Amino acid sequence: MTARVIMKLKVEAARLTTPKVLHLRLVHPLKPELPAWEPGAHVDLRLPDGKIRQYSLCGDPDDRSAYEIAIKREDAGRGGSRGAHETLSEGSVAHVSAPRNNFPLQQADRHLFVVGGIGVTPVLAMVRRLSAQGADFRVDFCAPSEHDAPLLPELRAICGERLRTWLSSDGARFDPREIGRAQEGDQLYVCGPQRLLEAVRAAAVELGWPEARIHAEAFQATLDENFKPEPFDATLASTGETLHVPADRSLLDVLRDHGVTMPSSCELGVCGSCVCGYRDGVVIHRDSVISVTDRQHRIAPCVSRARVAVTLDL
Amino acid sequence: MRADEAESQILSETPSKPRPTMVEAYENPAGSIARHVPGGATGFRGVLLHIHVAPAASYEMEELAEAECVAGRGIVGDRYFEGTGTYSPKPDTREVTLIEQEALDALARNDPPLQGGGITLAPGDHRRNLTVRGVPLNHLVGRRFRVGEVILRGGRLNFPCKYLEELLGSPVYLPLYNRSGLNCGIERGGVIRPGDEIELLDDASA
Numbered sequence: 001m002t003a004r005v006i007m008k009l010k011v012e013a014a015r016l017t018t019p020k021v022l023h024l025r026l027v028h029p030l031k032p033e034l035p036a037w038e039p040g041a042h043v044d045l046r047l048p049d050g051k052i053r054q055y056s057l058c059g060d061p062d063d064r065s066a067y068e069i070a071i072k073r074e075d076a077g078r079g080g081s082r083g084a085h086e087t088l089s090e091g092s093v094a095h096v097s098a099p100r101n102n103f104p105l106q107q108a109d110r111h112l113f114v115v116g117g118i119g120v121t122p123v124l125a126m127v128r129r130l131s132a133q134g135a136d137f138r139v140d141f142c143a144p145s146e147h148d149a150p151l152l153p154e155l156r157a158i159c160g161e162r163l164r165t166w167l168s169s170d171g172a173r174f175d176p177r178e179i180g181r182a183q184e185g186d187q188l189y190v191c192g193p194q195r196l197l198e199a200v201r202a203a204a205v206e207l208g209w210p211e212a213r214i215h216a217e218a219f220q221a222t223l224d225e226n227f228k229p230e231p232f233d234a235t236l237a238s239t240g241e242t243l244h245v246p247a248d249r250s251l252l253d254v255l256r257d258h259g260v261t262m263p264s265s266c267e268l269g270v271c272g273s274c275v276c277g278y279r280d281g282v283v284i285h286r287d288s289v290i291s292v293t294d295r296q297h298r299i300a301p302c303v304s305r306a307r308v309a310v311t312l313d314l
Numbered sequence: 315m316r317a318d319e320a321e322s323q324i325l326s327e328t329p330s331k332p333r334p335t336m337v338e339a340y341e342n343p344a345g346s347i348a349r350h351v352p353g354g355a356t357g358f359r360g361v362l363l364h365i366h367v368a369p370a371a372s373y374e375m376e377e378l379a380e381a382e383c384v385a386g387r388g389i390v391g392d393r394y395f396e397g398t399g400t401y402s403p404k405p406d407t408r409e410v411t412l413i414e415q416e417a418l419d420a421l422a423r424n425d426p427p428l429q430g431g432g433i434t435l436a437p438g439d440h441r442r443n444l445t446v447r448g449v450p451l452n453h454l455v456g457r458r459f460r461v462g463e464v465i466l467r468g469g470r471l472n473f474p475c476k477y478l479e480e481l482l483g484s485p486v487y488l489p490l491y492n493r494s495g496l497n498c499g500i501e502r503g504g505v506i507r508p509g510d511e512i513e514l515l516d517d518a519s520a
Contacts (some may be wrong), residue, residue, distance in 0.1 A: 002481075005374050006374065
């Protein structure tokens with residue numbers, strides 16, 4: 001995965017789009033254009049306490065003059081979003097990386113989106129593009145209430161009739177089977193809490209959707225309370241050197257200790273910064289970023305491990 | 315917290331990296347040999363065009379109107395002065411890096427034609443500290459030269475890295491090969507500014 005430039009951007013506008021969601025418009029203090037991006041892309045935001053968090057770009061991908069992100073304040077979270085809410089306001093400086101895209105639009109005759117809450121951010125950019133292209137799409141948006149549905153006015157303005165809202169406050173509950181059977185040329189995108197992702201994926205598989213046409217983005221690590229890490233050995237293909245990874249340490253940490261500099265960011269298996277290739281060995285994949293097909297040869301050393309031994313393309 | 319406070323806090327709390335381990339230019343494996351081999355261009359009069367620093371690894375370079383150079387350490391405010399550079403943990407000569415404007419001009423006109431077209435690097439995108447014109451950098455390994463009031467020693471030729479290619483998203487590795495600039499140590503510190511004159515000095519201690 002590639003290294004990305006970090007820019008000190010100016011917060012041009014900051015407003016609460018819901019009581020918990022801060023919407024920011026970021027511009028470069030010197031340059032009229034920011035690095036280009038495609039719908040579905042995210043940026044890393046470096047917070048004052050050194051934390052790095054990923055936020056999807058929700059603005060117009062054809063407008064290079066600004067990036068827009070929306071940050072939900074997660075009071076029970078790891079503190080990143082709280083820090084952002086407390087320190088970022090109009091005129092302040094945000095340390096932001098160039099964008100990366102792990103959730104791109106696919107070739108499709110029809111695009112179906114299932115969105116929960118703050119998961120709306122990448123989808124907003126995606127439907128902006130699809131709408132501009134006159135493409136066929138539909139959005140199901142689940143939120144607690146109108147009041148707590150982030151960026152709902154923007155989504156309505158773009159989608160019109162193509163948007164269905166499912167607000168708990170109205171007693172409207174989204175049944176994942178609403179997505180229907182997969183038609184030829186359909187692609188399904190799910191973005192939101194892990195619970196929603198799992199429910200929609202299960203329903204989709206039941207309805208005959210092939211795995212390759214279901215695209216999900218979780219900005220939350222896959223949690224597996226029952227996972228017991230075990231030690232293993234990692235061999236570097238370039239030098240033949242073998243490193244021992246104890247049970248209580250990550251492969252990424254051990255690589256770093258041995259002077260193998262790896263880019264990294266979330267260290268939760270969601271951002272893809274540290275992903276590298278591997279040649280042989282049985283890898284225990286624990287990330288949420290590498291696709292099923294790429295798991296044959298790619299590994300996220302921040303969270304994933306191996307049974308007994310693995311050879312890395314490093 | 316004010317924005318600038320938040321900012322300095324971010325930079326100071328960038329994951330702790332070891333202090334920079336600078337290799338003195340003439341102790342560099344390249345510089346130590348080149349120093350005793352005569353030859354190279356003399357009598358040139360070059361000029362300093364731009365000064366750039368980056369506060370930490372991967373951060374965009376920022377242009378300075380003047381910069382303080384500290385002997386044995388680097389340019390105040392730069393990631394290799396702070397020890398927060400991508401390669402800071404690796405002992406090497408990188409107090410100051412320089413690149414020729416002429417090399418950037420050649421890249422822009424795709425000369426030699428290694429790519430589909432020219433590559434225009436905006437000032438600072440090359441991530442070297444000093445952009446100079448009229449200075450034959452490849453001749454200055456093992457030599458002393460003056461930039462304004464500051465004296466630099468050429469330690470080794472700079473080498474393009476894949477990291478730069480990734481950072482820029484542009485295939486600059488091959489076209490920069492052998493004209494990627496010069497890594498220097500600072501013999502005498504001081505303040506430099508764009509427009510400063512650059513000239514070769516005698517090797518006083520040879």
